[in-house]
Amino acid sequence: MNDRTPQESGARDMPPRVDARLLGLAADALAAVLPADVAQAARLFATPSPAWGKAAPADQQLGAWLRRHPSLGARDRRWLSDRVYDVLRHGRAYESFLEEGGRADADGQPSDGQPSASRDRLPGLMRLSEALRTHAEPEAAAYRQWLEQQPPAVRFSLPDWLWEGLAATHGEQAEVLAATLLLPAAIEIRSNLLKGKATALQKKLAEAGVAADTVPEAPAALRVTGRPALTRLPLFENGWFELQDAGSQAIAECGAARRGERVIDFCAGAGGKTLALAARMRNQGQVLAFDTDEARLSRLGPRLKRAGVDIVTQMRLKDSHDARLARYQGWADLVLVDAPCSGSGTLRRHPDLKWRLQPQEVAHYRQLQRQIMAAAARLLRPGGRLVYATCSLLADENEAQMAWLAHRAGGALAAGGATGAAGAAGAAGAAGAAERAVDPTGSGGAAGAGGVQVKDPAWPAVSLQPVAQRYWLPQPEGGDVFFMASWMRA
DSSP states (O other): OTTTOSSSOOOOGGOOOHHHHHHHHHHHHHHHHHHHHHHHSSSSSSOHHHHHHHHHHHHHHHHHHHOOOOSSSSHHHHHHHHHHHHHHHHHHHHHIIIIIIIBBOTSOBBBBBBBOSGGGHHHHHHHHHHHHHHTOOOOHHHHHHHHHHHHHHHTOOOOOOHHHHHHHHGGGGGGHHHTTTTTTOEEEEEEEETTTOOHHHHHHHHHHTTOOETTOOOEEEEEESSOOOOGGGHHHHSSSSSOOOOOHHHHHHHHHTTTTOHHHHHHHHTTTTHHHHHHHHHTTTTEEEEESSSSHHHHHHHHHHTTTTOEEEEEOOOOTTTTGGGGTTOOOOEEEEEEOOOOOOGTTOOOTHHHOOOOOHHHHHHHHHHHHHHHHTTTEEEEEEEEOOOOOOOOOHHHHHHHHHHHTTOOOOOOEEEEEEEEHHHHHHHHHHHHHHSSSOSSSSOBBBBOOOOOOOOOOOEEEEEEEEEEEOTTTTTTTOEEEEEEEOO
């Protein structure tokens, strides 16, 4: 999930003249990423319908639309992608502004302020996006003044339930974080330590005409300037780096994997963290990559070969109850659980997700996360470490889960620490939210979002002690939000 980068561009790539035809094409591209019944609705973003959740991710839909328009030049394609993602990021605010009287047609003529119930309103959204990008007055000034007076959910273009969860989790720092989530994410890469350190890769990239900066909190990470075609570089083909968010790299670092250890990446996906673990171990030891998604796991093989890693064994599981897991009970020095989650921390890369996600899904993920943690705990040897991580903003999937784990596994809840934009105050607020959200008895499960009851899985005869927990919170120039916590088997 976290290795992908959407098709976006910077303002410098905008064509010098944006005419009505190009704006119309942009509106058509936006319509392509919307479910049909949502695109026809009177409100597109203020009241997300279940139909959003059935839609394919925006990057897939937009990519398909661009392939249907091969006559478009590279600059036009980049500009179109940028405008679509801008509206997906700011859609609720844009739409609310237009409906309250700031609405204008694609031709720039003021409307009567009445909402349209068809796709005909999409050009107006695109025209507003372009007006704001170019600081066209007086429309841009009117929008800025209007925006200052709006409640946070509108101002930061979030569904009400998601803003409420964000505020409950991050307290006074929620607005800082929400503002950061409106920015496009940077491209971040992980240097392959089997080839060389990040500083060595940085020099080689500079020789290839690519500028990149180190990321102090992630020793193998580089943050790339602009959006160069990195996967076309010989350095990529020769295994010098992988596309991977710095926060995702920090999760792999959290486990402190060492040479010669036995490591399990329980939810390996396409293997980004598997590769990071193997490189940190200097390709010495054993790494097992488990996942239930065969298609995603199949992408790991070519990546292993390119990186020069030969200590990884892949295994597709049926589920967290797969009988083959029994052979690995008490086997692992480290089990990394990058758990399936709402993905709400990835909104910078996938802004459409906030409209596709439904609150009841969080309760589903809570149950799945607990099942996976119970299965993962069985695999630890005495003294072994468990790392739990999500790319979620919400205490329901993070602090509340750690409180549940502390109750089940016999440990005391770890003290929260935080780094990044939200700071320590955000961690304190999150800890309080966790205490209110969790069912301390664990008897009937805690009620998840939407009042859905989560049934707790049976906990194995394994005692865990907490070590640390924190959020990886993005700076304006960074990427996604991650939560991570480490535990040790007694």
